[in-house]
Amino acid sequence: MTASAAGPPPRPVRAAGPPPRPAPAAPLRIALIASARHPIRDPFAGGLEAHTWTLSKALRARGHKVTIFAGPGSDPALGVVEMPFRPPRISEAACRDTSMVAAHWLAEHHAYLQLMLDLSRTPARGDYDIVHNNSLHYLPVAMAAVLSVPVVTTLHTPPTPWLESAIQAPPLCPMWFSAVSDHTAAAWRHVVPTATVVRNGIDTERWHPGPGGDELVWSGRIVPEKGAHFAIEAARLAGRGLRLAGPVGDTEYFEACVRPRLGRTITYAGHLSQPELCELVGSSAAAVVSPCWDEPYGLVIAEALACGTPVCGFARGALPEIVTDDCARLVRPGDRTALAAAVEPTIALSRTAARRHAEAFCSMEVMTRSYERFYHSVSA
Structure with missing residues (x-):
C-alpha cells in the first residue's frame, strides 16, 4: 500500500550507509541477482538486461569476482548460474481456482525462493561479500534477512505493490537501496527514505560515435x-x-x-x-x-x-x-x-x-x- 497522510507511516528502512570512501584494494565477491525470466543475452529483452550485462562485465574488469544468477539461455561468457525457471504443470482442478495467477508468475516466484534459500545455506553464506539484487522481484527484498551478508537492491522502476509490501513486511527492512535517478529515488521516498543514486551507464567503447544522417x-x-x-x-x-x-x-x-x-x-x-x-x-x-x-x-x-x-x-x-x-x-x-x-x-x-x-x-x-x-x- 502506498503511504499517505491518512494511512499508516512507512516501515523503517536501513539507511544507505555512511558517506562513500575510496574502495580498498581487495576485490569484492559479488552475487548479482538478475531476471529469472529473461536471459542476459544480446539482443537484450530490455534495458534492465542490457544494464546487468554491462555492470557484470565492468565489475569483473575492475578485479571483482561476480557470480550472476539469471534466467536460462544467458550469455555463456558471463558464467551465469541459471535459476530454475520452470513453469509448473497446474492441474485442471487447480486452474478452476479464481485466484489462479499466470504460470510464469509462479515459475518466477519459485525460482527466486529457491535462490534465496540456497544463498542462505552453508557453504554459500561464505562465498560472497555482498548480494546485489538487480531484479524487479520482491522475494530478494522480503527474504534479505535470511542472508548473513549485506544485500542491496537497485530501484529500477516506479513503486510497485509487490516491492512496497516486501519492504514493509519486516519491522526493519534489512536492505540498502540505490536508485537509477534522482526522480526514481524521490518516487520511492515514502517507503525508502534514503536511496543512493547510482545512474545507469553504458560502455562508450561499444557505443561509439557515428556519422549521423538524415533520418x-x-x-x-x-x-x-x-x-x-x-x-x-x-x-x-x-x-x-x-x-x-x-x-x-x-x-x-x-x-x-x-x-x-x-x-x-x-x-x-x-x-x-x-x-x-x-x-x-x-x-x-x-x-x-x-x-x-x-x-x-x-x-x-x-x-x-x-x-x-x-x-x-x-x-x-x-x-x-x-x-x-x-x-x-x-x-x-x-x-x-x-x-x-x-x-x-x-x-x-x-x-x-x-x-x-x-x-x-x-x-x-x-x-x-x-x-x-x-x-x-x-x-x-
Whole structure:
C-alpha cells in the first residue's frame, strides 16, 4: 500500500550507509541477482538486461569476482548460474481456482525462493561479500534477512505493490537501496527514505560515435508506455523519416498503433543486436524519446548520446536530469506538435557535445565506480 497522510507511516528502512570512501584494494565477491525470466543475452529483452550485462562485465574488469544468477539461455561468457525457471504443470482442478495467477508468475516466484534459500545455506553464506539484487522481484527484498551478508537492491522502476509490501513486511527492512535517478529515488521516498543514486551507464567503447544522417531513430521496447506512436507522429509532422527498433513487448499495441503507420518513410528495423543498434542510432540525425510514463532513467538516451546522436524528447520522469541543452531538446510530455517543432533544433546540436556528455555522465566507468563506493559503504 502506498503511504499517505491518512494511512499508516512507512516501515523503517536501513539507511544507505555512511558517506562513500575510496574502495580498498581487495576485490569484492559479488552475487548479482538478475531476471529469472529473461536471459542476459544480446539482443537484450530490455534495458534492465542490457544494464546487468554491462555492470557484470565492468565489475569483473575492475578485479571483482561476480557470480550472476539469471534466467536460462544467458550469455555463456558471463558464467551465469541459471535459476530454475520452470513453469509448473497446474492441474485442471487447480486452474478452476479464481485466484489462479499466470504460470510464469509462479515459475518466477519459485525460482527466486529457491535462490534465496540456497544463498542462505552453508557453504554459500561464505562465498560472497555482498548480494546485489538487480531484479524487479520482491522475494530478494522480503527474504534479505535470511542472508548473513549485506544485500542491496537497485530501484529500477516506479513503486510497485509487490516491492512496497516486501519492504514493509519486516519491522526493519534489512536492505540498502540505490536508485537509477534522482526522480526514481524521490518516487520511492515514502517507503525508502534514503536511496543512493547510482545512474545507469553504458560502455562508450561499444557505443561509439557515428556519422549521423538524415533520418530520425526511435529505439526501445515497443509497448504503450514507451510511446513509439508519438515518435511516428512527430516525425511525420517534422517531415523526417523515422526508423524504429526494439523488441515487440505488446503485440496488440504494435499491430494497432505501429504497424498501420509504417511505410516508405517510417520503417521498423526489428529487434537488433547491440552492434546493429549502435550502427542504426549512430547513422541517425537525432533520437526521439517519447515516453508516456515517468521514465525511471532512459538507457536509450545514454546510448544515443554515446553515438553522438542528440536527443529530442518529452520532459518526463528522469529525462531532464540526464541531458543538458548542449545535447538535447525536451518539450511538454504528450505534445506531439512541440516534439515535431523541436526536431530541427535538435539536429542542429553538436554531435561532439552529445558524445562528450555521454562520456562524462553516462559512462560505464562512472557507474561502476559509484557502485563500488556504494558496495564498500555497506559492507564495511
